[in-house]
Amino acid sequence: MLDATDKLVLKEVAGLEDIPKGAYNIRKNGKLLGREVSANINIESNEKGDGIIIDIKPGTKNESVHIPVILSQAGLHDVVYNTFIVGENADVTIIAGCGIHCGGKESEGHSGIHEFKIKAGAKVKYVEKHIALGKGTGRRILNPTTKVFMEKNSQIEMELTQLGGVDEARRVNDAVVGEGATLIITERVMTDGDQIADSKNEIELAGTGSKANIVARSVIKGNSSQDFFVNLTAKAKCYGHIECDAIIMDNGINQTVPALRALHPDAELTHEASIGKIANDQLMKLMSLGLDYDAAVNRIIQGFLR
Amino acid sequence: MLQLQNVTFKVPDSDVKTKLPLQKTIVNDVSFTFERGGFYAITGPNGSGKTSLAKLIMGINELSSGKIVFDGQDISPLSIHERSNAGIVYGFQHPARFKGTTFRDLLSIAAGTDDEETLARIIARVGVCSMSFLDKPVDSKLSGGEIKKIELATVIARNPKVAIYDEPDTGIDLWTIGPMVELLKREQKEHNTTTIVVSHNKAFLEAADTLLLVRKGRIAYSGDLKGAMPMLEDLSVCTFNEPCQGENDARCYR
Ligand SMILES: Nc1ncnc2c1ncn2[C@@H]1O[C@H](COP(=O)(O)OP(=O)(O)O)[C@@H](O)[C@H]1O
Ligand SMILES: [Mg+2]
Numbered sequence: 001m002l003d004a005t006d007k008l009v010l011k012e013v014a015g016l017e018d019i020p021k022g023a024y025n026i027r028k029n030g031k032l033l034g035r036e037v038s039a040n041i042n043i044e045s046n047e048k049g050d051g052i053i054i055d056i057k058p059g060t061k062n063e064s065v066h067i068p069v070i071l072s073q074a075g076l077h078d079v080v081y082n083t084f085i086v087g088e089n090a091d092v093t094i095i096a097g098c099g100i101h102c103g104g105k106e107s108e109g110h111s112g113i114h115e116f117k118i119k120a121g122a123k124v125k126y127v128e129k130h131i132a133l134g135k136g137t138g139r140r141i142l143n144p145t146t147k148v149f150m151e152k153n154s155q156i157e158m159e160l161t162q163l164g165g166v167d168e169a170r171r172v173n174d175a176v177v178g179e180g181a182t183l184i185i186t187e188r189v190m191t192d193g194d195q196i197a198d199s200k201n202e203i204e205l206a207g208t209g210s211k212a213n214i215v216a217r218s219v220i221k222g223n224s225s226q227d228f229f230v231n232l233t234a235k236a237k238c239y240g241h242i243e244c245d246a247i248i249m250d251n252g253i254n255q256t257v258p259a260l261r262a263l264h265p266d267a268e269l270t271h272e273a274s275i276g277k278i279a280n281d282q283l284m285k286l287m288s289l290g291l292d293y294d295a296a297v298n299r300i301i302q303g304f305l306r
Numbered sequence: 307m308l309q310l311q312n313v314t315f316k317v318p319d320s321d322v323k324t325k326l327p328l329q330k331t332i333v334n335d336v337s338f339t340f341e342r343g344g345f346y347a348i349t350g351p352n353g354s355g356k357t358s359l360a361k362l363i364m365g366i367n368e369l370s371s372g373k374i375v376f377d378g379q380d381i382s383p384l385s386i387h388e389r390s391n392a393g394i395v396y397g398f399q400h401p402a403r404f405k406g407t408t409f410r411d412l413l414s415i416a417a418g419t420d421d422e423e424t425l426a427r428i429i430a431r432v433g434v435c436s437m438s439f440l441d442k443p444v445d446s447k448l449s450g451g452e453i454k455k456i457e458l459a460t461v462i463a464r465n466p467k468v469a470i471y472d473e474p475d476t477g478i479d480l481w482t483i484g485p486m487v488e489l490l491k492r493e494q495k496e497h498n499t500t501t502i503v504v505s506h507n508k509a510f511l512e513a514a515d516t517l518l519l520v521r522k523g524r525i526a527y528s529g530d531l532k533g534a535m536p537m538l539e540d541l542s543v544c545t546f547n548e549p550c551q552g553e554n555d556a557r558c559y560r
Binding site: 217245279281282284285286287288289290291292293296299300302303304305306 | 396405
């Protein structure tokens with residue numbers, strides 16, 4: 001069922017050697033390639049037929065669901081709307097991700113719109129990797145959107161990674177964080193050549209005692225460009241932090257715009273942001289431990305994107 | 307074995323009044339030979355050029371003139387990593403802080419392996435930092451003392467022929483200074499490491515066979531601690547020599 005290219009892509013985006021255990025839904029070139037549900041995790045197509053609904057029963061523990069997307073058809077621009085309903089007190093890992101394998105001259109793209117309804121007390125780890133492979137010259141475009149609604153005392157940790165090959169990425173992350181809920185987003189993006197990536201984040205700390213920590217790490221090589229915007233709006237007594245760092249190599253350019261808005265007197269919001277070349281003292285240190293310049297640069301970037 | 311021959315380090319500067327470009331001499335025509343397996347302490351006032359001298363040896367600062375010869379080879383043209391691979395390692399006064407890079411990463415680079423047992427052995431040998439440090443990012447969250455311990459461990463992990471420690475005791479608690487001195491002495495004895503410690507700490511000055519006193523970019527004295535005492539006392543009398551107009555005018559209460 002999986003050809004060699006599919007396997008390669010699955011390995012890159014989802015760490016899968018083969019069909020995963022537990023619940024999964026594999027989409028290839030706009031069509032369903034395979035689906036499995038479990039006793040606690042149901043997956044079905046939505047009414048319009050343009051996406052899936054993943055329904056996780058309350059109290060589900062230590063289960064995971066894989067929903068990778070493979071794109072290898074020139075000229076295809078796939079749009080999909082997925083909804084995740086995570087039941088009360090569930091504790092699950094969702095592994096998403098899209099891999100484009102481009103063999104031709106035509107562009108290929110995927111836009112995944114993911115909506116999360118996280119019920120009270122539920123805990124989610126969401127891992128999303130994007131990659132583009134193949135020798136084709138067509139533009140590879142990935143425009144992911146996540147919309148997160150968090151109920152009381154819920155928690156989500158989102159790891160969003162794009163480490164190579166994607167020519168154009170426009171990301172939107174929206175989240176509304178309820179009472180006592182915690183949102184953690186870590187975004188890692190590396191671009192090269194003429195690639196562009198931008199990320200727009202609208203985070204609303206809506207409930208008392210809500211928390212958000214937004215971390216962005218960007219490495220901008222070649223002539224590529226990356227922009228990162230985040231609006232962190234506090235409407236209750238809450239705690240929010242933004243940390244965004246960009247390392248520019250070669251002729252890369254970057255805009256980083258962290259904005260804090262406290263619409264409640266007890267909000268505590270902080271941010272740190274930096275844009276610059278690899279720090280000289282870091283390079284000197286690694287070189288004094290015996291690494292040549294290029295190896296030192298590599299190690300610093302590796303650590304930075306970890 | 308490590309010879310400094312008329313080593314000079316100048317940096318661009320400008321005249322305060324005329325704004326004309328000038329050169330400022332930071333290390334001024336220093337010649338000295340460090341013998342294999344010796345324990346040296348370098349001391350001197352802030353800004354006298356100790357760190358600059360150490361960085362010249364490591365290749366971090368570029369020589370303006372002069373020569374550095376190591377085991378008979380002129381290493382002046384060698385880059386930092388080449389000098390490191392030749393056996394010279396410098397522990398920074400202000401160690402770099404990273405994002406993401408952990409103590410384990412630095413130690414593995416230094417040791418040339420990420421083998422868990424080897425790393426554990428190095429940590430046991432260093433003694434001053436615990437295994438629980440291993441997966442800590444070497445970032446701005448570390449305390450001043452913690453990062454200095456990590457810095458020290460990465461130097462020792464390389465089994466250097468020449469180890470230069472730049473103020474290793476900064477931020478280190480009182481109870482760790484003694485063991486740190488013992489550690490460097492043990493390394494010196496067991497591995498015949500030429501040990502150079504930049505410090506103001508009496509414990510290191512006493513541990514050294516030879517003391518170098520640096521003033522205004524020159525070696526003002528080299529020899530044993532006893533011989534240096536008059537000069538050290540002289541330096542410690544008053545650190546506001548220049549701005550101070552003298553005891554009577556400034557009503558000095560020292
Ligand atoms: N690259 C440089 N450019 C300009 N000034 C420098 C540079 N490096 C060192 N200095 C100056 O040289 C002097 C000696 O510095 P340093 O070697 O760090 O002294 P020490 O370690 O003895 O306290 C200081 O005044 C310092 O500001
Ligand atoms: Mg210094």
